[in-house]
Amino acid sequence: MIPLWKNPEFIRNCRAQLRPRRLALVASIVAALSLVVGYALSQANSTGWGRAYLVAVLYAQILTLFLGGGVACSRAISQEREQNTFDYQRVTQLTSLEIALGKLFGAPAISYFATFCMFPAALVGDVAANIPIGRLLTAYLLIFTGAIAFHSVALFVSLCTSKSAGGITGVWGVGLVVVFFLVSSASEASRMFLELGSLGPGAAVEFALHGSWDVEAPTAPIMGHAYAGSAWTDVFFGIPLHHVPVLLVLYLILTAWCLLPLARNLKRDPALLELFSPAQSVGLLAYINLILVGFYVTDRPAFGLQREYGAPLLSVTFGFFLVANMTLLCVLGLVLLRNREQSRRLAHRRGASGFDWREAAWPAMYILAGAACAAALFLARFARPGVFKNDLDAGFAVFVSVLLLATLLRDLCFLQWMNMRRSRRPLMQGIILLWVFYFCGGILLAMARFSKPVHTAFMAIVSPWGLAISGAEEQQRWSLFPGPWYVGLAIQIALVTFFAAQYYKSMAELRPAALPAPASAGTAGD
Numbered sequence: 001m002i003p004l005w006k007n008p009e010f011i012r013n014c015r016a017q018l019r020p021r022r023l024a025l026v027a028s029i030v031a032a033l034s035l036v037v038g039y040a041l042s043q044a045n046s047t048g049w050g051r052a053y054l055v056a057v058l059y060a061q062i063l064t065l066f067l068g069g070g071v072a073c074s075r076a077i078s079q080e081r082e083q084n085t086f087d088y089q090r091v092t093q094l095t096s097l098e099i100a101l102g103k104l105f106g107a108p109a110i111s112y113f114a115t116f117c118m119f120p121a122a123l124v125g126d127v128a129a130n131i132p133i134g135r136l137l138t139a140y141l142l143i144f145t146g147a148i149a150f151h152s153v154a155l156f157v158s159l160c161t162s163k164s165a166g167g168i169t170g171v172w173g174v175g176l177v178v179v180f181f182l183v184s185s186a187s188e189a190s191r192m193f194l195e196l197g198s199l200g201p202g203a204a205v206e207f208a209l210h211g212s213w214d215v216e217a218p219t220a221p222i223m224g225h226a227y228a229g230s231a232w233t234d235v236f237f238g239i240p241l242h243h244v245p246v247l248l249v250l251y252l253i254l255t256a257w258c259l260l261p262l263a264r265n266l267k268r269d270p271a272l273l274e275l276f277s278p279a280q281s282v283g284l285l286a287y288i289n290l291i292l293v294g295f296y297v298t299d300r301p302a303f304g305l306q307r308e309y310g311a312p313l314l315s316v317t318f319g320f321f322l323v324a325n326m327t328l329l330c331v332l333g334l335v336l337l338r339n340r341e342q343s344r345r346l347a348h349r350r351g352a353s354g355f356d357w358r359e360a361a362w363p364a365m366y367i368l369a370g371a372a373c374a375a376a377l378f379l380a381r382f383a384r385p386g387v388f389k390n391d392l393d394a395g396f397a398v399f400v401s402v403l404l405l406a407t408l409l410r411d412l413c414f415l416q417w418m419n420m421r422r423s424r425r426p427l428m429q430g431i432i433l434l435w436v437f438y439f440c441g442g443i444l445l446a447m448a449r450f451s452k453p454v455h456t457a458f459m460a461i462v463s464p465w466g467l468a469i470s471g472a473e474e475q476q477r478w479s480l481f482p483g484p485w486y487v488g489l490a491i492q493i494a495l496v497t498f499f500a501a502q503y504y505k506s507m508a509e510l511r512p513a514a515l516p517a518p519a520s521a522g523t524a525g526d
Helices: 008-017 020-044 049-074 078-082 096-106 109-117 119-129 133-160 166-183 202-210 243-265 278-295 314-336 340-353 364-382 394-418 426-450 452-461 464-468 472-480 482-509 521-525
Strands: 233-236 239-242
Touching (some): 008 109, 020 049, 020 119, 049 133, 049 202, 096 133, 096 243, 119 133, 233 243, 239 243, 278 364, 364 394, 394 426, 394 482, 426 452
Antiparallel strands (some): 233 239
16 A cells, blocks of 8 residues: 555646645635635624634535535546546556545545635634634544545445436535535434434534533433433443544544445446445444444434333334334345346356355345344344333234345345346336336225225235334234235245246356367367
8 A cells, every 4th residue: 555645646636636826716715705704703793703703614614625525526436437537547556445545535635725724714713712722623633534534425426426427416415415414413313313422514613612521421310221411422332432532433434434345346347336245235234233223312202202101112112223224224235236247247257157046046145144133233232121111022023024024135136137137227127117016006005905804915915114113003903914914925935036036047048158078189180
């Protein structure tokens, strides 16, 4: 790994952006705006203008880094495809990781320069507001670490965008992530389900103004669960932690997860992109579940539901994690889907050895592995007696999980089979057909409401997703009419087997034909 300052990709981006005239123009604009805004605030509020000026400068730096640098990174890879220079990075001696790091720190170089030009103004506001310099430096550490994480997400978006829609898709993707970061800056919203402080860059501004390094001891008023009363104290598996190091660790891990697919795919052909390996995908799902389970708030009502007997309802927690994990498993399955070119190359590598049952049921095995990891974490965290009011039937919870998992595998196996077709956008066609299936199934469900057993059977076959948020009514329906539910589960398993067999047949058709045996020496002589 060569140092960053010797990285040719980093040097190329810096030379293209940090030209002397452009630097002089940016510095003069920043200086003029800083003077005008500072003078206006000092005249409008003679006593507290320093604090207001510091807040304005910090948010200006956040917007410059996150929005300007994010847009630059979102076009760092897709723009090369538009300019037909993408093949140059595939033949260079630099590794994919070195190219990714050069783009990560080089593409937003002008945004970093503009941010540094605002630093003297921030110092003026800090001195005028009489804020300790240590809190300001910590705020900048959070801002720059968060910006690196955000730029890595934008670079990941640029890797995933196509050549034709690279700019539009990249800008929209960065815009959505900016909205997420700004919304997550509200501490009240972030602590609705997780005992975790603000995840957005606004946390840096709040720490500069009102931050504290004290970690409050968690209290346990109900059922022995600890929760924090301070905005700067997080609780992870009952352990109180300061929010600043937690946020830094989360930013760095997010950067690592985004650089991992860049290091795998930056030199690959766009048709052969494989964002994560199957093992890495399962690891990512387990990591997200570790965050959700570790920081989950167990003594607060969720979805507006009230607690009974001073303990949270187990059905609420089960429903929340079931919805979250079904969404994560769906994304995991879509990421692992193979296109026709990937399957063809795999078939050529296997040759005459053929395929095993794991490849036939792709990506079912890794979906099951991810579900097993999520179930293990959930049971390890919430299966302790006395933590919840157990209003959930264990048999119903297991059956709902198995039924929804079988339905998800059915849809993924169908999409994998459809993705093997010779068409322009086979996966999009499969998604449209799946949507038509659910739309027509919803109409049939509405017509079958006159008969509870018939309606139950249709619901178990067509759309059992309503059972994700399980309540007393669903448990009672399952206990009164268990037969149709089991019939629906059997049909789902049969459909999974059918679609897996069709995919296996399509894979077998891509195998190269057997070569004729070479002629012997005697035959050649004759």
